Amino acid sequence: MDVTQAVFIKSAAKAREYPVSELPEIAFAGRSNVGKSSLVNILVNRKNLVRTSSTPGRTQLINFFSVNDRLVLVDLPGYGYAKAPPEVRKQWKPMIETYLAKRDNLRGVVLILDIRRTPSDGDLEMLGWLEAWNIPAIIVLTKWDKLSKNERSRQLNLIAGEIRRDKNALFPFSALTKEGREQIWREVERQAGINV
Numbered sequence: 001m002d003v004t005q006a007v008f009i010k011s012a013a014k015a016r017e018y019p020v021s022e023l024p025e026i027a028f029a030g031r032s033n034v035g036k037s038s039l040v041n042i043l044v045n046r047k048n049l050v051r052t053s054s055t056p057g058r059t060q061l062i063n064f065f066s067v068n069d070r071l072v073l074v075d076l077p078g079y080g081y082a083k084a085p086p087e088v089r090k091q092w093k094p095m096i097e098t099y100l101a102k103r104d105n106l107r108g109v110v111l112i113l114d115i116r117r118t119p120s121d122g123d124l125e126m127l128g129w130l131e132a133w134n135i136p137a138i139i140v141l142t143k144w145d146k147l148s149k150n151e152r153s154r155q156l157n158l159i160a161g162e163i164r165r166d167k168n169a170l171f172p173f174s175a176l177t178k179e180g181r182e183q184i185w186r187e188v189e190r191q192a193g194i195n196v
């Protein structure tokens with residue numbers, strides 16, 4: 001996608017706060033600090049459309065962004081951050097579950113995993129929800145730049161086994177080198193049903 005316009009629409013916690021929109025929507029999910037916001041910024045060619053941070057738990061609401069008036073990208077709050085205030089952690093699950101269950105124009109979820117880590121219980125739970133609601137998952141392995149060639153191959157096999165997917169169906173990505181950006185865009189467009 002040739003991004004000519006990317007704008008923040010709004011933040012929401014409850015379903016009644018979601019923007020009214022008929023555009024196809026793709027959401028980005030993953031554990032806290034995995035690199036969700038960084039991936040969205042790279043996709044839309046903007047350094048700081050979405051706030052990123054080295055402190056986990058930065059994104060605590062559902063953030064909606066419109067791209068070229070054709071597609072909406074949604075940055076979901078990250079899970080699994082042990083130090084988040086209890087009231088934030090308690091809200092997370094119903095907030096995400098409601099979004100996944102109720103958002104009619106949701107066409108797919110990009111689930112972002114850290115190439116260096118074994119998928120967490122939260123990751124597996126998220127995959128379970130996506131399966132249960134028949135929401136297509138695009139699985140991205142981020143921070144690709146942080147590993148050597150050998151380590152990448154080992155982790156790719158390990159993660160594919162843990163989540164029971166073909167390793168060729170996973171999308172490597174680095175926010176540092178932008179490796180994987182084009183492939184991820186193509187898959188996002190395909191799931192959103194645009195430009196095809």
Ligand code: GTP
Nearest residue numbers: 033034035036037038052053057058059078143175
């Ligand atoms: P929360 O909103 O807090 O859940 O985090 P997030 O998943 O949105 O992560 P964010 O994009 O804010 O990135 C977290 C940290 O990881 C930042 O310091 C990023 O610069 C760094 N980071 C993200 N992606 C990559 C990557 O591909 N490579 C490297 N080396 N660092 C990355």
Ligand code: MG
Nearest residue numbers: 036037058059
């Ligand atoms: Mg974030």
